[in-house]
Amino acid sequence: MSDRAEKGDGADLPRSGPKGASYKSAPSPFSAPSPFSASPRRITLEEWDRRYAELRAAGLREADYGGPLRRHVEDGDLRLRKLRMDNSPAALRLWNFLLSEEDRLHQARAEGKRLVGAMKDLGTVPVLACSLPDVVTFYPDGAWWIPCIMERTAGLLEIADGLGIDDSFCPVRAVLGAMVTGAHFPVPGLLTCSVGATCDDLSAIAQRLEGMGHRVVWWEVPHRRRPEPHEEAVELPGGFRATRRHVELVESELGRVRAALEEYAHWRLTEGQLAAGIAYANQVRGLLAELRRVAFGAAACPMPGLEMLVAEMLAIHFCSDRGESVAVLEDLLREARSRAAAGVGVLPASAVRVFWVNPVADLRVMNLLEDAGGRICGTDYMFCHALDPIPEELPPMEALARMVLADPMVGSPADRAERICADAARFGAEAVVISRIPGASHCALEGSVIGPIVRRRLGIPVADVEVPPVTDAMEPTLRTRLEALVETAAHHRKQKKR
Numbered sequence: 287m288s289d290r291a292e293k294g295d296g297a298d299l300p301r302s303g304p305k306g307a308s309y310k311s312a313p314s315p316f317s318a319p320s321p322f323s324a325s326p327r328r329i330t331l332e333e334w335d336r337r338y339a340e341l342r343a344a345g346l347r348e349a350d351y352g353g354p355l356r357r358h359v360e361d362g363d364l365r366l367r368k369l370r371m372d373n374s375p376a377a378l379r380l381w382n383f384l385l386s387e388e389d390r391l392h393q394a395r396a397e398g399k400r401l402v403g404a405m406k407d408l409g410t411v412p413v414l415a416c417s418l419p420d421v422v423t424f425y426p427d428g429a430w431w432i433p434c435i436m437e438r439t440a441g442l443l444e445i446a447d448g449l450g451i452d453d454s455f456c457p458v459r460a461v462l463g464a465m466v467t468g469a470h471f472p473v474p475g476l477l478t479c480s481v482g483a484t485c486d487d488l489s490a491i492a493q494r495l496e497g498m499g500h501r502v503v504w505w506e507v508p509h510r511r512r513p514e515p516h517e518e519a520v521e522l523p524g525g526f527r528a529t530r531r532h533v534e535l536v537e538s539e540l541g542r543v544r545a546a547l548e549e550y551a552h553w554r555l556t557e558g559q560l561a562a563g564i565a566y567a568n569q570v571r572g573l574l575a576e577l578r579r580v581a582f583g584a585a586a587c588p589m590p591g592l593e594m595l596v597a598e599m600l601a602i603h604f605c606s607d608r609g610e611s612v613a614v615l616e617d618l619l620r621e622a623r624s625r626a627a628a629g630v631g632v633l634p635a636s637a638v639r640v641f642w643v644n645p646v647a648d649l650r651v652m653n654l655l656e657d658a659g660g661r662i663c664g665t666d667y668m669f670c671h672a673l674d675p676i677p678e679e680l681p682p683m684e685a686l687a688r689m690v691l692a693d694p695m696v697g698s699p700a701d702r703a704e705r706i707c708a709d710a711a712r713f714g715a716e717a718v719v720i721s722r723i724p725g726a727s728h729c730a731l732e733g734s735v736i737g738p739i740v741r742r743r744l745g746i747p748v749a750d751v752e753v754p755p756v757t758d759a760m761e762p763t764l765r766t767r768l769e770a771l772v773e774t775a776a777h778h779r780k781q782k783k784r
C-alpha cells in the first residue's frame with residue numbers, strides 16, 4: 287500500500303484536479319454520521335430485504351422514488367439478484383435513483399416537458415440542454431446496461447441484430463432495441479449525436495435511427511492532436527492541449543446544437559442561463575471529486591467500487607434530475623466521510639489498490655474485483671472530462687468547447703494513457719485493469735497501447751480483460767485473472783517494504 291493510503295481518510299490527497307482545475311469542496315456538514323449507520327458491508331438482495339425493513343422500522347424517510355430494491359427485480363432488473371450492494375441508506379437512495387430514471391422520463395413527458403436524447407459526447411450536450419426551461423436530457427446510450435441489468439431478457443440485442451447491427455458492434459447497439467420497442471425510456475423528440483473523432487458504432491446506430499425517421503442533430507468533433515509549434519495552443523480541463531482552431535470549430539458546432547435545442551424548446555438561451563447551467567454542472571462535479579477523493583484515498587475503502595461507478599454516471603446527465611443528483615451525492619459523501627473518519631470500510635485496509643479503465647458492461651465484475659482482494663482507487667470510465675470542472679471564467683460556449691476536446695476518447699490512446707498514469711499515480715494505484723468492451727470500435731487495440739505505457743511509467747501490473755453484458759459463463763476465468771493481478775500487486779507491495 288502506498289504511504290498516502292496508509293494515512294487514512296484521504297485528507298492528504300490533493301483537492302485540485304489535474305492541471306489548474308479547482309474543485310469546490312463540499313463543506314463539513316457532510317461529515318456528520320447517519321443515524322441509520324451500520325457496520326459497512328456489501329450485502330445481497332436478500333440481506334437488503336431485511337435491512338430495508340429495519341430501516342423503515344427505525345423511521346427512514348425516503349424520496350418519492352424510494353422503496354425496497356426488490357421491486358426493481360419484480361420489474362425485470364434481474365441482475366440485482368447477483369450483485370452485492372453497499373448497506374447504507376445513501377446507497378439505497380443511489381440505486382433507487384438510478385433504477386427509477388425511466389419512470390422520471392415518462393413523468394417528464396406526461397408533464398409536457400421536452401425530451402432530448404444526447405448521444406456519444408458524454409457530458410456536454412446535457413449541460414447546454416438542461417440550461418433551458420422544461421427540457422430534460424438523457425443518454426439513450428445508457429441502454430447499453432439494459433442487457434446486463436435485465437440479464438438479456440429484454441431482447442434488445444436481438445432487435446439490433448434484426449436491424450443489421452450485430453455483435454460486431456459494441457453493446458451500445460441495445461439503444462436500437464430500446465428505441466424500437468419504446469418499452470424502456472420514452473422516445474425523445476430530438477436526438478443529438480457527436481461524430482468525427484469518436485467510434486463508428488454509435489455513428490452507424492444513429493444513422494440507422496435517422497433512417498427510421500428520428501430527428502438527429504449531428505455535430506462534428508475533430509480528433510484532438512498536439513498543437514504544432516506555430517499553432518496557438520489552448521489548455522483544456524484535465525491537462526490536455528488542443529489548437530485554438532479546433533476549439534473554435536467545436537464552439538461553432540456546439541452553436542448549431544444550441545440553435546437546434548432553442549428551436550425545439552421554443553426558448554432563446556441567454557448567456558446568464560448557460561453560465562448558471564455550467565455552475566450547476568460544476569456543483570455536481572465538485573461533489574463527485576470530493577467523493578472520489580475520500581473513497582479512493584481512505585485506508586479502508588469506505589464505498590464499494592460498484593456504487594462509485596453508479597455515482598460517477600450522475601455527472602454525465604444528472605440521471606435526468608439535477609437537483610436530486612446533488613442530494614444523492616451529498617448523502618453518499620456524508621456516508622463515505624463518516625466511515626473514513628471512523629476508520630471503517632467495506633473492505634480490509636490490505637485490499638490492493640486498483641485503477642480501472644473503461645466501464646464494465648456487467649456490473650457484477652466490480653464485485654468480483656473486490657472478492658478477489660482488490661479495491662477501486664481511481665477510474666477512467668471514458669468520460670473523465672465530465673468529472674473535471676468546466677472553466678467558469680471563460681465565455682460559456684468556449685468553456686463547453688474546451689470540455690468536448692478534453693474528452694479522453696477524442697485523442698490518441700497514448701494521450702489517454704498519460705492521463706491514466708497521472709491519475710493512477712495520484713491515487714496510489716498498485717495495479718491497473720483495462721476492461722475491454724466486446725465489439726467496441728473506439729480502439730480495438732487500446733489495451734496494447736495503454737498497458738505498456740502504464741507498465742513502463744508506473745512499474746505496476748496491468749490486466750486486460752474483456753467484459754460482456756452478462757459474464758456468468760466466464761466468471762471463473764475472470765475471477766482467476768483478477769486474483770492473479772491482485773496477488774502480483776500484493777507481492778510487489780511486500781517486496782517494496784523489504
Ligand code: SF4
Nearest residue numbers: 456458485726727728
Ligand atoms: S465503441 Fe466504444 S466509444 Fe463507441 S459506443 Fe461503444 S464503448 Fe462507446
